[in-house]
Each structure stands twice: as C-alpha cells, then as structure tokens.
Amino acid sequence: MTDLTTLPGAVPDHRQRSPLHFAWRRFVANKAAVVGGAVLILLILMAVFAPLITKSPPTAQDFLGEALAFPSAGHWFGVDDLGRDFFSRIVYGARVSLSIGFSAAVFSVLIGIPLGALAGYYEGRIDWIVMRIIEIFSVVPPLLAAMLLGALVGGGYWMIIFIAGLFGWVQVCLLVRAQIKAFKEKEFVRAAQALGASPGYIIRRHLIPNSVSPIIVGFVLAIPLAMMLEASLSFLGVGVPPPTPSWGQMINTGMSFMYFYWHLAVFPTLALAVTVMATTLFGDGLRDALDPTLKGK
Amino acid sequence: MTAALELRGLCKSYPLRDPNGWLPRYRELRVVRDVDLTVESNSIVGLVGESGSGKTTTGMMALRLTEPTAGRILVGGQDITRMEAAALKPFRAKMQVVFQDSYSALDPMFTLAQIVAEPLHVHGRGSAREQTETALDWLERVGLHRSYGSRYPHELSGGQRQRVAIARALVLRPDVLIADEPTSALDVSVKAQIINLLQDLQAEMGLSILFISHDLSVVRSLTDKVAVMFNGRIVEEAATEDIFIRPQHPYTRSLLDAIPVLNPRDRRDRVFRSREDLEADIPRLSAVATGLPPAPTPRLIPHGPGHRYEALVQ
Numbered sequence: 001m002t003d004l005t006t007l008p009g010a011v012p013d014h015r016q017r018s019p020l021h022f023a024w025r026r027f028v029a030n031k032a033a034v035v036g037g038a039v040l041i042l043l044i045l046m047a048v049f050a051p052l053i054t055k056s057p058p059t060a061q062d063f064l065g066e067a068l069a070f071p072s073a074g075h076w077f078g079v080d081d082l083g084r085d086f087f088s089r090i091v092y093g094a095r096v097s098l099s100i101g102f103s104a105a106v107f108s109v110l111i112g113i114p115l116g117a118l119a120g121y122y123e124g125r126i127d128w129i130v131m132r133i134i135e136i137f138s139v140v141p142p143l144l145a146a147m148l149l150g151a152l153v154g155g156g157y158w159m160i161i162f163i164a165g166l167f168g169w170v171q172v173c174l175l176v177r178a179q180i181k182a183f184k185e186k187e188f189v190r191a192a193q194a195l196g197a198s199p200g201y202i203i204r205r206h207l208i209p210n211s212v213s214p215i216i217v218g219f220v221l222a223i224p225l226a227m228m229l230e231a232s233l234s235f236l237g238v239g240v241p242p243p244t245p246s247w248g249q250m251i252n253t254g255m256s257f258m259y260f261y262w263h264l265a266v267f268p269t270l271a272l273a274v275t276v277m278a279t280t281l282f283g284d285g286l287r288d289a290l291d292p293t294l295k296g297k
Numbered sequence: 298m299t300a301a302l303e304l305r306g307l308c309k310s311y312p313l314r315d316p317n318g319w320l321p322r323y324r325e326l327r328v329v330r331d332v333d334l335t336v337e338s339n340s341i342v343g344l345v346g347e348s349g350s351g352k353t354t355t356g357m358m359a360l361r362l363t364e365p366t367a368g369r370i371l372v373g374g375q376d377i378t379r380m381e382a383a384a385l386k387p388f389r390a391k392m393q394v395v396f397q398d399s400y401s402a403l404d405p406m407f408t409l410a411q412i413v414a415e416p417l418h419v420h421g422r423g424s425a426r427e428q429t430e431t432a433l434d435w436l437e438r439v440g441l442h443r444s445y446g447s448r449y450p451h452e453l454s455g456g457q458r459q460r461v462a463i464a465r466a467l468v469l470r471p472d473v474l475i476a477d478e479p480t481s482a483l484d485v486s487v488k489a490q491i492i493n494l495l496q497d498l499q500a501e502m503g504l505s506i507l508f509i510s511h512d513l514s515v516v517r518s519l520t521d522k523v524a525v526m527f528n529g530r531i532v533e534e535a536a537t538e539d540i541f542i543r544p545q546h547p548y549t550r551s552l553l554d555a556i557p558v559l560n561p562r563d564r565r566d567r568v569f570r571s572r573e574d575l576e577a578d579i580p581r582l583s584a585v586a587t588g589l590p591p592a593p594t595p596r597l598i599p600h601g602p603g604h605r606y607e608a609l610v611q
Contacts, residue, residue: 187402191465194360195419196382196389209406 023213026289033285039278047094056085058092059243068261078263081253086263089245090271096246097227097275100160104226105219107165112172112218117203117211119173120180130177134170142167143232150238157240160233164226172218179211213290220283224276231272247272299374301505302336302359302392302473307368309354328354330529332368333597334507336473341499341506343516343537345552346526352509355526356475359507360394361385373472390420393466397478399458403450409436409461410446416469435464439494456487460494467498474499474506480515492519513556517541522603525549528576531597535604545606547578580608 027033046053056062063075064083071078077086119130146163153159183189184207192202208215233239234248242249247268254265309329315322329351336342344352357363359370361377369378377388393416396402403412413432417423423431433443439460450458459479466474476495480488492515499506510516516523517537524534525548533546544550551570570578582598584591589598589610597605 187396187398188404190357190362191394191396191402191462192415192419193362194389194392194394195416195469196386197419198382201419206404206406210404212406 020212023289027285030285030288032281033289036278036281036285039274040282043094043275043278044098046091047098050088050091050095054085054088054091056088058084058088058245060084068257068264070261071263077267078261080250080264081257081261086267089250090247090267093245093247093250093268093271094275096157096240096244097230097272100157100164100230101223101227101279103161104164104168104229105222107161108168108172108222108226109215109219111165111169113176113208113211113215115169116173116176117180117208120177121184121199121203121207123181127177130173134173137167137170142229146229146233147236147238150233157244160230160239161226164222164229167229168222168225171221172215175214175218176208176211179214180207183207183210213287217283217287217290220279220286223283224279227272227276227279299338300335300371301338301340301373302507303369303371303374304332304334304355304359305369305371307332307334307355307358307370308366309351309358309363310366328529329358329365332526332529332531334524334531334534336505336507337522338472338505339499339503340522341508341520343520343523344507344509344526345511345513345516345523347511347552350526351529352526353477356394356477356507356509360392360475361389362394386420390416390469391471392473392475393469393471394475394477395459395462395466395479397481399455399462399482400450402462403458403465405450408447408449409441409453412450412461413464413468416465420469422469431468432464435468436461438498439464440490454487455483456490459483459487459491463491463494463498467502467504470502472505474504475509476506477509478511479508480512481510488515495519513541513553525552528572530607533604533606534597535600535606539601539604543604545600545604546580546608548575549606551575580606582608582610584610 051057061083063069063079063085066075066079066083068081069075069079075085075087077090080086080089115130115133119127142163145167146160149163150159180203184202189202189206192206197205230239230246231248231251234246235252236248237252239248240246250268251265251272254261254268258265307329308327308331310325310327312323313326315324332351332355334342334344334355344355346352354363358365358368361370361380365378369376371377372388372391375388377385380388403409407415410429410432413435414428417428417431418425422428429446433446436445437443441457441460441464445453445457450461453461462479479495480491483491495506496519498504508516508520520537522535523537523540524531525540525546526532527546527548533540533544533549535543540549541553544553547570555569579595582589587598587610591610595607595609598608598610599605
C-alpha cells in the first residue's frame, strides 16, 4: 500500500473485504471440498423434496407382488423384502440421517461454545473442571454408552440426537477453548478490558466472533460422527425403530439377503458412505479455508 | 491542581518456582519495585528504559490491567487501586491506552467504525447512530477518510492502524493516555506523523500522556519530563532537557550513549556496559558532604529542581 492512502482525505480505491472473503476464495480452490459441498447440498435437497421424487411413501407396501425384485426402470433400487420401493426408502432415509446429523451438531455447538469459552477465558479451576469432564467423555466409547442408554430408554430419534450431541460437543469445546485462549492475550481484548467491558461482553462480542472458524469446523465435523452413530445404533437395533426408514436399519436387513439380493445391502451402504464422505470432505475443506494462521493471505 | 495520574510505591512481583529441590519452593521475581511517578495534567511524561526494565508492566498496572502487588494508583486524586469493576468503570473512561502492535490491538472482525464506536457503546454514550457518527468524525480527526469506517483493520498500513487505535483511545475524551511504545513498530516517516498527531491532540484536548518508549529521540522531542527505569526501579527522573544535558545516573548515561550519532565527527567513545556492571556502579554519596541521612539501600535523592536520581548515601 502506498503512503498516499495515509494522507487525510484519501479515498479507498477498492471495495472492502472481510476476512471471510479470503476464506471463501481458499475454499473454492479446494476441489474435493467443493464437490463434497455440492453432493451435500444435493442430498439435502433430495431429503427436503423427498415426496416429489419418489413414487410411493417409504412405508407403503405397494409392491408386495414384486417383493425382493432387482433394480429396474420402474424401481431404480429394486423392491425390498416387504414390498416397499427401495428408492423411496433410501431417499427418506436421508431425512433421518441428515436431520439427526444436523440436530446433533447444533446440540454439540450449543454445549461446546459456552463451555469452551468459559474454560478458555477463565482458565484456572473452571478450565480444570471442563478438561476433566472432556476426559471422561473421551475415554468412554460413544457406541457402548449409546447402546447402554439406548437399551435403558428404548432408543428413538431424540435419544440418538441427545447421545450424539453429548459426545460431539467435546471436539467443538476443545476447538473453541484453544481459539479463545490464543485470542484473549491479544491487545484488542486488553483494550476492551481497559474500557471496562465485562468478561461476558468481551466473550460475546470479541472472542466468539473470532472463533467462528473453529465453530463452523466443529459443527460440520460433528455431523458425520452423529450420522455414523445413528447408523450403528439402528444397525444394532437400538436406534430408530422400524418402519421409519433408516440406512443403518436397512443395512442390517440387507445383510440377511446379501448373497441372493445384493441391492438390499449395497444401496443403503453406498448412501451412508457417500453422505458421510461428502460431509467430511466439506468439513475438512472448511477447516483448511478458515485456518486462522492463513488469515489475510 | 491535582495530578492526572499518580503512582505511589507501585510494586509487582511474580512467584518464581525454584527448579531445584523436591518440594516446590517459590522465590519472588520483582519486576517493578517501588515506582513513584506523577503525570501532571496537560503534560507528557516519558518512561524510558531497556526491554524488560518493567516500563510496560508499570503502564499496565496504572491501567489496572495487571494487579499491583503493592502501592497505590491515583487518577485525578482518586485512589483506584482496590476498586471493583463497577466502581472502576467511570475511571476507565478517564484513562485509555494505545499499544505497540497495532495489528493485534484492533479486532480483525470489526470494521473501523465499530472499533472506534466501541468505547461509546461500552459506556452507553448516545444512540447507535450518534456513536457511529462520532466514530467517523474521529476517524477524520486522526487523518483517515470517513469512508474508511466500513473497512477492516487488515486492509490498512501500520501507521493507519495506529491512527485508528489513537481514535479509539481518545473517543471517550479521557484525561490520561498511556501510550505503550506506540511508534516502535512503525518506520521513520510514519513514526513522525504519529508523533505529530499525538502532539496535536494532546494540545487540543489538554491530555496527559504517559509515553512509554525506548526511543530516546522521540522522547526528547515529545515529552516534558522523563523517568528512567532500570531493573524495575526508577533510577532517575528530571525535566526532559535536564536529563539529556545533565544525566546523573550511570544507567541514564549509558542509555544516552546508545543513541546513534549520525555525524562521525561528533561520535564519542562508547562503552556498552553489562547490567551487572551498571548495577554495581551505583552512585555513592557521602552523608557528611550532602547532609543526607545514610541508608543501607539506594534511594532517590534530589538534585536540583525536579531532578532526582538513585544513589547510595553512606
């Protein structure tokens, strides 16, 4: 920048660019992440407009005569053992998977941000307590705990969201805590303290906005974890109860027919793999794009 | 008239863990020792010293950003040393700060208008619209166009960012400004602009400035009075010209010797002395000759009007 711009009355010659603008440019440069994001958007649209793209409801046994039929022009993914159009089941399964993934991620962020912010800002005893809680959660395998809880309460949609959130916030909390620890030593925070701003104000207005990147990353990376947990629980029979279509449940059923009717196992597995991979690639791309060490480059 | 800022016997020590031995043993690391300093209203006081001499810590204690171990801080004659956050808030508005690193001093997620309006927001002065208006006025006052209000800190040069930091510090119209090496990170031409800006604003607003720096030429051109810090103590204090012409303490002399001289003919023999050497070479005065009571430890003794330096009276 030339010295001209420091003169009084100099007018800026280009439009303003926020730090997020540069993050967006880095994100677009990452092909895998863009593809992952596009697939994810497609899956979300598919889940939202499921009734428009399927010929029958997912639980309707409209094709009992053609039960176990292989994929054809009429039934793209074939028909399942109970005479239901398998394509409908897969598409509606995306609703369960994605809604659980997103809700659990929201839940994770809602627990992770305040705890991470408190631990990072106050350090000392509060930090110690939060870190010990995190350690408890990281030594318990989520699937085991979820099975236990699921067996006790009887599974179900909200149960899975609750459990996935309970184990998903740890990651968000650690990311937020690290970011806030690094930023609270910055001089703009000291300047705000010198103004007499309260800790709550400083956390809310300065530290959390500066932690958007780790929050977004934590949010997106919590989604595939929750989807995997849902699929695992449904596969084991303590997740979403039938007849609600869930990919995990379908994989379980498909296993019994795998040697004769391959489509019942392959399609739900593929659907789950594609969704989890797209979300993970998208999340990794976001993390790289939002890395604070690259800010302003 | 009461002084704008007074520091009385200010001390700061940190517990330092002894690495040897089985049980943790702590000894005190005394960063700032017994600092007495007065910033009179409408004056600029320089606080100079090498890195690690405790000058920044002193400034941060004056702002109550670092809690002093002992001593008192008076703002406009009021003791703020032990005040709770709520009681302290009006005094915070009277005393503001400009930091050395202008990049980390501005929140990267805020626009310049938001940064300068923030003090008004925190202290609830005026409506949101008035706050933004005042902030834009201040940007203009420090030499930036109003349209800069919607820009972000990373789009500016170091000098421009420091101007924004000054605008933020002065928007509440404080009585005291603590400037912690505000020009150390700037190049020479920009440094001069920032110094001129501070000088103009000081004169316009009748501001009192505690100017912390190791840049002696800047201190000489800007300040009315200078205090020299060494090893956490003030070792000499006098009117600016007095200290540059008649330095009494060996550390002050060695600090002045370190100023580069451009003309080779004016160059004198310079000896760079170690900290230990300087520490040992404390001025010794005879109790009989000066008429002062002898003391076991060095203390500040008067030497002409407004001039004090540290010496051991034996």
